[in-house]
Amino acid sequence: MDTVRTSSLLKNKSLRSLMLARVSTNFAYQMLTVAIGWQMYSLTHSAFYLGLVGLVQFLPMLLLSLFVGQLSDRHDRRKIISISQIAESISIFVLAFGNYSGWITKERFLIIIFLIAVAHSFEGPPMQALLPNIVEKDIFPSASALMSSASQFAVIIGPGVGGILYHFGATLIYSIVGSLLLVSSILVSQILIIKEERKNEPANLKSLFAGISFIKSRPIILGAISLDLFAVLFGGATALLPIYASNILHIGSFGLGILRSAPAVGALLMSAVLARRPLNEKVGRTMFIAVIFFGISTIIFAISKSVIVSFLALFVLGASDVISVVIRSTLVQLETPDNMRGRVSSVNMIFIGTSNQLGEFESGITASFFGTVPAALLGGIGTIIVVLIWIKLFPSLFNVNKFVTSES
Template identity: 40%
Template sequence: MAKKDPYAALRIKEFKVFLLLRFFLVFGWSMQFIVIEWQVYALTKDPLSLGIIGLMEIIPALSMALLAGHIVDQKEKRNLLAICIALFSLISFGLFLLTWPKIVGGWSTNTVLYSIYALVFFGGFLRSFFGPTIFSLLALIVPKKLYPNAATWNSSTWQMASVLGSAFAGLSINWIGVHWSLCIIFSFVVLAFIITLQVKKKPILNNKIGEPVMQSLKAGVQFVFKTKAILGALTLDMVAVLFGGAVMLLPIYAQDILKVGPEGFGLLRAAPAVGAFITMLITAYLPISKNAGMKLLIAIFGFGVCIIIFGLSSIFWVSVLALFFSGVTDGISMVIRQTILQLKTPDDMRGRVASVNSMFLGSSNELGAFESGVTAKLMGTVTAVVFGGTMTLITVITAGLVSPSFRKLDLRKDVEAHENS
């Protein structure tokens, strides 16, 4: 058998351009999310206010997700992504203005807070388009036989950008403050827009252009629920993200429990992404398609254990290590899930399947943030985090017992079929 080339997808020039634009976009988005978390908690000192950030994103993201997938499958992907990034730049610029004393000096705290929430709400609409568009565009840039390898590098780039964006956000808040940190974010988003224009326009592979919206949406949802591998992977990750949303409470840990300031906050926020990034680089050399179902179950179980350890820790380095290993397990989960989606999804349904994915996982990020904020308010921060990790363990054990077919899922035949296509 020929030796696997871990850099196969990277030998495609346009894929490298795609990874570069994704890096700048995710770097800016990750940095912005952390800066806004910090600013909102600094304004309110209320854990529920962090949960509301998640709620403001989940409402539009959920309401638009399926329709966004339909639109993505009907439209040219490069231009659609460029439009989304351009609109995202307006949000970043708006947040920059909302933290400028010359603009908001006479405003009340509530007015500033509600204005931030309004921009986050608008960003939720854009989030519903980003996932399906990027997922669909990737499949048009690389050949099918390279999907698993491309999925690994794509996920690795996402994690690396998240690592650096998270770490830099904490340092930037400390060095130049929230306001000028948002100016840097705006610059990165504009750069991502410019790079996007270097990707060529792609053909629309959907042979049902003009298909009635409801019929199109129904077909996408039915496909996901009939494809047990996709449904199982999405459900498991959704629960892990929903109940393991400890990262949303990191401003509280950094400011009130561990007392490590913005630099420590940046390290805490970056630790899981560092772990995930390292793991995904390793998977480029050691594919994990064999026994993928069992590996996914073990990875999410390990994630739950790490969240519990983090919740109970009052020692900074222990907290960082727990978050790092939560990232290691999450990285395995992410690569397996992305590989399943790329291998099992037909070209003409990529937008709709990615939209259902965003409903499961993207919305569970925001819903998990809201759940974490509410439970922290009701139970206390530490109890809320431990509760979330425990619920993750219970879910994984239950899934493993009731779904033997998913436990035995193996992707080697799917990979070989694509390599020979």
Template identity: 45%
Template sequence: MTPSRDSSSSSVEARTDETSLLRHAPLRRFLIARFGSISAQQMLMLAISWHMYDLTSSAWDLGLVGLFQFVPGLATTLVAGHCADRMHRGRMVAACLAVQAVIAALLVIATVGHSMTRDVLLGLSLALGAIRPFQMAGQQALLPMLVPQKLLARSMALGTVVQQISVIAGPAIGGMLFAVSVIAVYLTSAVLFCVSAVMYAWVRYDYVPPPREPVTANTILAGLRFIWGNPLLLGGISLDLFAVLFGGATALLPVYAKQILHVGPQGLGLLRSAPAVGALCVGLFLSRRSIISGVGKKLLVAVAIYGCAIVGFGLSRSFSVSLLLLAISGGADTISVIVRQTLVQLETPDRMRGRVAAVNTLFIGASNQLGEFESGLTAASFGVVGSVVVGGCATILVSLAWSRLFKPLARRDALH
């Protein structure tokens, strides 16, 4: 069978070298759809959390919203990776976004009909958590199919820029729409999901349906086995897992804003935004100039810098210095993310990219959730400042240990 190919994809490599990446139609559609979908998700999560607290006034119920989205993702992640390797990835992501648009519409109907309850919000949160791994696995495995390999690192950086802009813009737009009503937030999210779904459905790439094979435990777990047998990938993915697990300070930012820096809720908003600003700046730079040599050492150094920035933030009593250190941590983390994800994509054959992306997504989700738990646990033992400082020091030690334990990662010179 002759694979379908977008009319703009002939001589892609030659034309993309000569012009901006944004002139490449499939990548442009991908990035626009990515911006719309992430913004919609940020707005939807903001609205659901606010709606839950408005209904119940319970911090416990707020925590349940996050838990109800995390737990089903654990059950569906590996299956999602298998599907991403068996299906057209653009259409798979489009279908996931369409389902989320339906969920947003159901939230509108329940709100207008005055039938919104705690159980409705938790049930729809459960559905969102179950479908999102399919979207993430499809997105991660789709990007390498849209650009030549030598431009993948710059494309990953550009994707990070779009993600950070969405993370900043989504809640800001959602907050403004709250001035109208929560229904306006839900409706806008639904529209953005629909538009993004159409954009993903229009993304074209060389797609050859894989040969049919039975779905077994071996095929579903193939991504885990592939990573375990590849020291470079295992080192990169586990490095991120432990760096975020120990070095994450997000869960304790409200304590810093209120009790240590004394800046109130407005300052808390700036503290939460600072890492995204640093990530955005570094992402913009790397979208123009990718890392060419010494990528393994630079990855490990970036993780160590991230740990140092977290230690400095933990000890800081100056609001401006704290903002700067958090921005540095976000920038260093972005270097780590771009290098690691590019290596994962380049070292994984296309037939395995969906399943490997799913495992990567599982590790990221686990590190974020467990990192918040670790922060709370160590804060109870060492105090808030001690928790952040100990976590940052642990991240630095992880970087040093991984340089010894995973030689192929430390010695990797070029991305390609």
């Protein structure tokens, strides 16, 4: 996408509001992730408890996402997002107060993280389904890349800022995170919908599981989101970053923030490339190659004892990941009719949550049994094996050449 196209997209006030909301949200979550990981490891010095953080974040998503998807296809997606972010901010403010008062224990810490995850479960599907309602389909790939680029900017800065702010106390960082989510909720409420398709479907079990049925009937969508699920599930080395920063690379909480930023730096630069030059050919093959590079980068990071090499490995990991994310999200959104996007996005969020949060749990458990480095190394190898298997299972996805638009 050229400069003229970028300028044209940014004239869309609703797109700007959504972009700023995502920037604010991503900035908040990146700081929150650094703070939670470092505080939990400080409280327990346990890879197992780092894994539990991922598990308590995953369970609400697993249990609630289908319901939220149906909700977002029947009601105003903006209101659902705003209310959920307000609820998240309240829980985070409680976490800030708990640290200020000194009554935080590892058990109470996990409970509050669980409550934050419950509120966050209501945010994901409608947020994912909102972009197609404010831009035309022919510019959606460019808008998606632009949105990813802006979001990654916050993801780059957030971890580093979080690492710095943590030196001044957990209370401060949690207070800022809660405030940023409140700002995001206001921005989302200002978005104007230009097109929306609603069907008066009864709220029953068939409607609830319609997203699953739709995905099963579309091998390309099923292959794309399941590839992400299993590849990232095994390649979740980022869950072990607090251990790498503390015990292997010896760089402290600020260094943890730098490592957390590395994938986002790569993702931002790659997003900028994709925004200027959208993928137009061999998109399926490109996605598989990108995930292979994700696995290779994980292996290099796993065995590295150099801060520079580790940063570069995570940089490439982030760049390759954003390629697969942009392709997958574009395939899912363009091949799904609007009246199904909430429910399809909810299933997609379950897959993403499984790969990310459950992947963190898997990494924590594996590390507790085999050690940190072997766990990360096995994860990278597992990612590459998954790619090779998925090429055989989903040849239609591998052979996708161009993005197509569903009118069904």
